[in-house]
Amino acid sequence: MKNTAVIGVGQTKFGELWDKSLRDIAVEAGLSAIKDSELEKGQIKALYVGNMSAGRFSGQEHLGALVADNLGLKNVPATRCEAACASGSVAFRDAWLAVASGSIDAALVVGVEKMTDVHGAGALTTLAAAGDQEWEASIGLTFAGLYALMARRHMFDYGTTKEQLASVAVLNHENGLKNGFAQFQMPITIEDVINSSVIADPLRLFDCSPITDGAAAVVIASEDIAKKSGNQAAYVLGSGKGTDTLALHDRKSYTELLATKIAAKAAYDQAKIGTKDIEVAEVHDCFTINEIIALEDLGFVEKGKGGRFIENGKASIGGEIPTNTTGGLKACGHPVGATGVRQVVDIVKMIRGKCFNKLDAKYGMNLNIGGSGATAVVNIFGKEPR
């Protein structure tokens, strides 16, 4: 496998984008990443689109061709990749594989989801398709419900508190304050979280990431092309993907995600670095409990101690592992197919030292999760190639 790097990044504002369509936001993010890469469109040899459910949200499948066509990427091979909320990272990983294999030397990845156009309970039902339809969704088990079961078990096993869950939301809202792309730019307090409406006990409204429209895109290229692009490159040092049972009830543990551990091990092994080398992380906080579990599964903190770790500021900027310093899914918003790519965009900016948060990292990682943990993708980036 050859060395590769992300040489261009772009995204739309995340939020309720009533005046823009699915194709509008995909094109906006894609063009922005191509422009940032300084490549000509003709140099992009393949397109990978991460999207979970445009078929249900927007009545549109076949997003590879849609986005290639509307971006003016004439006749490039295009694929839409889907793994629920990990769709963006799965698309990124397939693009990485295409470039790392030497079959092509540059690809565009666009992650996109337009979630607000559906009416009534549409978004909730659509998202439930990320879990096991026959064993979970069909009996009314929503994603807040699934993560609530995990949170309740984590509280029971390890004494994790509702205040610790709330501290994740508070931190991420604080981090998002200066992120111009974030859906929410407002501070919240522990009291705001624990007094907000119950969604699925113990998770409350502010424990949940929102329904969001948005798109993000990156250009990934060979080391040769990356070197010509100067100091804009963030090298992909490792990429791992794991799966687990689709239904939560089939797992031995509710408090760890095996897929994350598998993906992380593969990425660490490939990158030939360890947890201690990672300086910034964007992890999947679709619900607050998931950021706690993520930091544990990635090895940043011992199992069961993630809540205290975050509460004590160790995941904050200046702490042991600055996490979701752009606001995470909680404040950025969570357009499901876009999130994995958005995480890459943000980590790349930090590797470049050009993120609004002024972090400048030698190594960074993202963890993107699909469903209740049936898919996990971990990517590790660095300033220099392996």
Added chain:
Amino acid sequence: MKNTAVIGVGQTKFGELWDKSLRDIAVEAGLSAIKDSELEKGQIKALYVGNMSAGRFSGQEHLGALVADNLGLKNVPATRCEAACASGSVAFRDAWLAVASGSIDAALVVGVEKMTDVHGAGALTTLAAAGDQEWEASIGLTFAGLYALMARRHMFDYGTTKEQLASVAVLNHENGLKNGFAQFQMPITIEDVINSSVIADPLRLFDCSPITDGAAAVVIASEDIAKKSGNQAAYVLGSGKGTDTLALHDRKSYTELLATKIAAKAAYDQAKIGTKDIEVAEVHDCFTINEIIALEDLGFVEKGKGGRFIENGKASIGGEIPTNTTGGLKACGHPVGATGVRQVVDIVKMIRGKCFNKLDAKYGMNLNIGGSGATAVVNIFGKEPR
């Protein structure tokens, strides 16, 4: 890129499978291909699932994890790939890329679609999402409508007749007679076709492929593994993918599919063989006109003469290029995400000389098309590696 081969194939019966679920048929096909490959499950290092619209048909996304989990492929990286009716081939091509790159040495591809569980106009509306939702589907332009426009133009430009269109359906029903996996095993006549109900003029009921449940699967592996599997291997000599505008109205021509030409050129170039070397072809006859256009775009016959070519028996067994000798989409049925993989299964059987039709080919190809031609994938297979 390294040499690769298909070493295991399997499929379910295609048809109205009321007593089986989406997961049932995916698992049945997947296990059948793994068994045929004689690999242990642990040797399968990745899973690619081709599926267009399980989100809408079955309320289930996240098919990579679903199929990996239910096949007992513990924790393998899994991705669902989608490009409308070309989803199966797109998944196959991504798996090929993963193995040809040397990143893994064996992958499973499962193409699946469960289309009959939806009610009312569900399937029609769902399939329309393969086209341009805003410019085509939203104003009621169905897929029969799109291909009817192409057929009408082909008739106008080249004098193609309704009897020639009908001859495609007659041939494919005849070919499917002995195919135990086919949805339709009944002979039809030219009169049956031209007297059947008008669906979208000039296309009649028997010009259209049906709504179908079904799954197909293949194991693709490195040359090293393939050589150990004896004479079961069909080598992948070339694989090409092209895209075109999503909406039909944006194209210069309604009577050729540019994506097919791009995909075919890439596959021929890679395989280092030409049209004349191909001995059997499975092409995308979602509507009869499409088989005519396919044979022209692939170079088997001059543009405009495809109708006469088929009418004169040149695409029949014993003719110049035996085409859809298993019945094609017309008789086999067209479970959209499965079709591209089913085509590969059938070509591999012919390369092995073990197809029910008794054909034994040195080289074979499949052409799988998404939407009205916005995506096309061409794969070329042979008895020996390059």
